[in-house]
Amino acid sequence: MKIAMIGAGNVGASAAFLLLSHKIAKELVLLDINANLAKGKALDLAQSATLLDINAKIQGGDDYKMLKNADICVLTAGFARKDGQSRDELASKNASIVSLWASKIAKFAPKSVIIVVTNPLDVMVSVALKFSGFEKERVLGMAGELDSARLKYEIATHFGLKNSDVSAQMFGEHGQSMFALNASVRGRKISKNELLHLENQAKIGGAKFIALLGTSAFYAPSAGIFKMCKALKSKNGTELICSIGDENGVACAQILKFGKKIKIINAKLNAIKAKKYAQAYAAIKQNLLNLENLSHK
Numbered sequence: 001m002k003i004a005m006i007g008a009g010n011v012g013a014s015a016a017f018l019l020l021s022h023k024i025a026k027e028l029v030l031l032d033i034n035a036n037l038a039k040g041k042a043l044d045l046a047q048s049a050t051l052l053d054i055n056a057k058i059q060g061g062d063d064y065k066m067l068k069n070a071d072i073c074v075l076t077a078g079f080a081r082k083d084g085q086s087r088d089e090l091a092s093k094n095a096s097i098v099s100l101w102a103s104k105i106a107k108f109a110p111k112s113v114i115i116v117v118t119n120p121l122d123v124m125v126s127v128a129l130k131f132s133g134f135e136k137e138r139v140l141g142m143a144g145e146l147d148s149a150r151l152k153y154e155i156a157t158h159f160g161l162k163n164s165d166v167s168a169q170m171f172g173e174h175g176q177s178m179f180a181l182n183a184s185v186r187g188r189k190i191s192k193n194e195l196l197h198l199e200n201q202a203k204i205g206g207a208k209f210i211a212l213l214g215t216s217a218f219y220a221p222s223a224g225i226f227k228m229c230k231a232l233k234s235k236n237g238t239e240l241i242c243s244i245g246d247e248n249g250v251a252c253a254q255i256l257k258f259g260k261k262i263k264i265i266n267a268k269l270n271a272i273k274a275k276k277y278a279q280a281y282a283a284i285k286q287n288l289l290n291l292e293n294l295s296h297k
């Protein structure tokens with residue numbers, strides 16, 4: 001499988017290392033506006049492969065032609081949040097990067113699946129969908145599994161449990177209006193107040209890194225990318241929460257089943273959760289509209 005990693009920064013390079021070391025990609029290309037960064041990281045990865053006894057072809061650069069025949073194109077190029085910045089504030093800068101790369105992917109890797117990572121995630125999935133012209137099942141956003149992992153982490157840490165004792169999913173937007181779809185732990189109940197507190201902790205999960213590192217997280221996001229690439233490769237029916245566009249071109253979280261084809265599994269939403277989902281969808285749609293108005297000015 002050939003994977004193109006567009007953006008060789010923190011998230012892109014970390015994901016590339018995971019995909020290489022777990023032998024998901026036989027061929028990896030790292031692309032970045034900073035060609036030397038992409039070449040340097042590709043060289044480092046190639047030498048890691050030697051050390052790990054892995055045969056893989058790894059190259060870096062800034063030439064769009066390197067996308068040729070990629071099975072998966074992961075879009076991590078763009079600006080990451082800085083302290084005090086919301087994901088939405090990145091929208092217009094990152095939209096021009098994502099739209100350009102989406103059109104290049106359509107030209108050089110027309111059969112690929114695009115995994116969008118660049119923020120604001122759901123809006124960028126919508127942009128990539130529009131500019132690639134791909135069907136919606138081939139333009140997916142990585143965030144739902146990361147947000148769910150953050151909720152699981154908060155629950156496990158709070159109750160002093162193992163990860164395997166916790167089951168939890170976050171849904172809706174990769175932003176302020178995300179919400180807990182479900183959460184349970186083995187052997188005890190989580191009260192409404194406990195869940196509310198832990199859900200809020202998961203929601204601000206991304207901001208915690210910006211305060212500590214001055215930039216966003218990258219190991220856990222790269223694990224999210226890895227999970228999606230693995231599911232796309234194995235086609236074994238793994239179910240993951242990803243962002244995907246609808247008939248109006250607006251992307252929002254859905255549960256996807258990665259079989260021979262990608263299918264949407266309808267999430268069970270009671271009236272309260274359906275309202276939260278509608279609010280998340282409306283927030284994404286509004287951000288998309290703001291972006292379109294901005295680009296017409």
Ligand SMILES: NC(=O)c1ccc[n+]([C@@H]2O[C@H](COP(=O)([O-])OP(=O)(O)OC[C@H]3O[C@@H](n4cnc5c(N)ncnc54)[C@H](O)[C@@H]3O)[C@@H](O)[C@H]2O)c1
Pocket residue numbers: 006007008009010011012031032033034037076077078079080081090094097116117118119121142143146174215216217218221
């Ligand atoms: N979806 C998620 O859950 C999630 C999680 C973490 C980060 N992110 C987002 O992923 C993106 C990347 O984060 P990062 O931490 O890797 O940032 P980073 O700054 O470390 O890397 C971004 C890379 O993109 C490159 N780049 C910029 N403009 C480009 C262009 N026009 N063409 C090609 N490359 C270009 C930069 O040179 C840089 O190497 C950010 O938008 C961030 O907010 C999303």
